[in-house]
Amino acid sequence: MSEHPGFTIWFTGLSGAGKTTISEIVAPALRERGLKIEVLDGDVVRTNLSKGLGFSKEDRDTNIRRIAFVADLLSRNGVGVITAAISPYAELRREARATMGERFIEVYVQASVEECAKRDTKGLYEKAFKGEIKEFTGVSDPYEVPEHAELIVDTEHETPEESAQKVIAFVEDKIGVAA
Amino acid sequence: MSEHPGFTIWFTGLSGAGKTTISEIVAPALRERGLKIEVLDGDVVRTNLSKGLGFSKEDRDTNIRRIAFVADLLSRNGVGVITAAISPYAELRREARATMGERFIEVYVQASVEECAKRDTKGLYEKAFKGEIKEFTGVSDPYEVPEHAELIVDTEHETPEESAQKVIAFVEDKIGVAA
Numbered sequence: 001m002s003e004h005p006g007f008t009i010w011f012t013g014l015s016g017a018g019k020t021t022i023s024e025i026v027a028p029a030l031r032e033r034g035l036k037i038e039v040l041d042g043d044v045v046r047t048n049l050s051k052g053l054g055f056s057k058e059d060r061d062t063n064i065r066r067i068a069f070v071a072d073l074l075s076r077n078g079v080g081v082i083t084a085a086i087s088p089y090a091e092l093r094r095e096a097r098a099t100m101g102e103r104f105i106e107v108y109v110q111a112s113v114e115e116c117a118k119r120d121t122k123g124l125y126e127k128a129f130k131g132e133i134k135e136f137t138g139v140s141d142p143y144e145v146p147e148h149a150e151l152i153v154d155t156e157h158e159t160p161e162e163s164a165q166k167v168i169a170f171v172e173d174k175i176g177v178a179a
Numbered sequence: 180m181s182e183h184p185g186f187t188i189w190f191t192g193l194s195g196a197g198k199t200t201i202s203e204i205v206a207p208a209l210r211e212r213g214l215k216i217e218v219l220d221g222d223v224v225r226t227n228l229s230k231g232l233g234f235s236k237e238d239r240d241t242n243i244r245r246i247a248f249v250a251d252l253l254s255r256n257g258v259g260v261i262t263a264a265i266s267p268y269a270e271l272r273r274e275a276r277a278t279m280g281e282r283f284i285e286v287y288v289q290a291s292v293e294e295c296a297k298r299d300t301k302g303l304y305e306k307a308f309k310g311e312i313k314e315f316t317g318v319s320d321p322y323e324v325p326e327h328a329e330l331i332v333d334t335e336h337e338t339p340e341e342s343a344q345k346v347i348a349f350v351e352d353k354i355g356v357a358a
Contacts, residue, residue, distance in 0.1 A: 003182060036256050036257075038252055038256065048244070048245065048248045049228060049245055049248065049249075051241065052231075052241075062230065062231075065227070066227065066228055069227040069228065070228075070249055070252065073217055073249065073252075073253060074252060074253060074256065077215050077217065077253065077256065077257070077258045078215075078256070078257070079256045
């Protein structure tokens with residue numbers, strides 16, 4: 001495996017927008033291109049770094065800061081990191097960008113609340129609408145739309161494969177690798 | 180910087196035994212040998228990964244598991260990691276070893292409670308003896324001495340420089356790098 005510059009693909013978007021699905025296509029495709037890739041999925045992180053944290057503003061911020069801390073450690077050592085947490089707050093994404101500088105690639109995974117609720121991959125929206133889950137992003141908690149994302153993928157009008165290809169092409173171009 | 184196998188130098192020992200001091204000599208020396216090195220010092224980790232955790236058995240275990248999680252991510256990607264947390268429990272060190280396998284280098288930084296209390300680098304032992312700090316390793320909380328450490332450095336009878344040289348020599352031998 002050859003040396004290459006590290007980077008962090010920072011997916012952000014609502015629950016059910018497709019962050020994990022897309023990252024599961026992007027990760028192996030980038031590995032095939034000889035890149036070292038680590039995925040810090042929301043669930044992986046909540047298990048290994050943030051157990052005990054809830055979904056208050058403060059706990060969400062702490063969770064995102066930890067992901068950024070680990071993504072920075074990895075990416076500054078030549079690893080390509082993919083994060084797939086909701087990361088609803090612009091300020092925290094800005095913080096992560098400030099830490100990682102040019103290594104930071106913000107990808108807004110765009111889908112409306114209505115569309116995500118229709119998919120309801122984990123059955124969470126139904127509970128959120130009934131008030132059984134509090135502080136649910138997009139329903140009872142804010143999601144601040146990215147204003148300066150390097151890339152937007154529109155999962156209401158693209159297949160996961162199409163969205164993933166856009167991300168892969170962006171990285172190929174940035175890092176100078178190809179299939 | 181050339182590609183090399185990752186590893187984790189897992190310092191363990193009492194507060195004041197010299198873990199951080201030695202790691203501060205080892206880290207730049209290994210970087211000079213062309214290795215990528217990241218230091219996960221106890222304080223760095225408590226700030227960035229484990230804020231809010233206390234010093235109960237459960238919280239200590241969580242802290243150590245997080246360090247091991249991050250050390251594994253880095254070391255499996257060719258980074259040399261140095262951890263310098265007390266890590267008093269054998270079971271948790273065993274867990275970290277099981278995760279990292281051959282990449283794991285346990286270094287027992289040996290110094291008696293009496294010696295560490297005499298140094299009392301951070302003024303903590305005095306407080307612990309007075310009962311002002313509860314659950315203080317070696318005073319009111321257990322420290323389980325490593326039985327299978329790859330390396331023991333005896334900081335009661337060696338200078339930090341001497342201890343550091345032993346660690347550096349071990350890594351040089353293992354990884355096949357030299358000054």
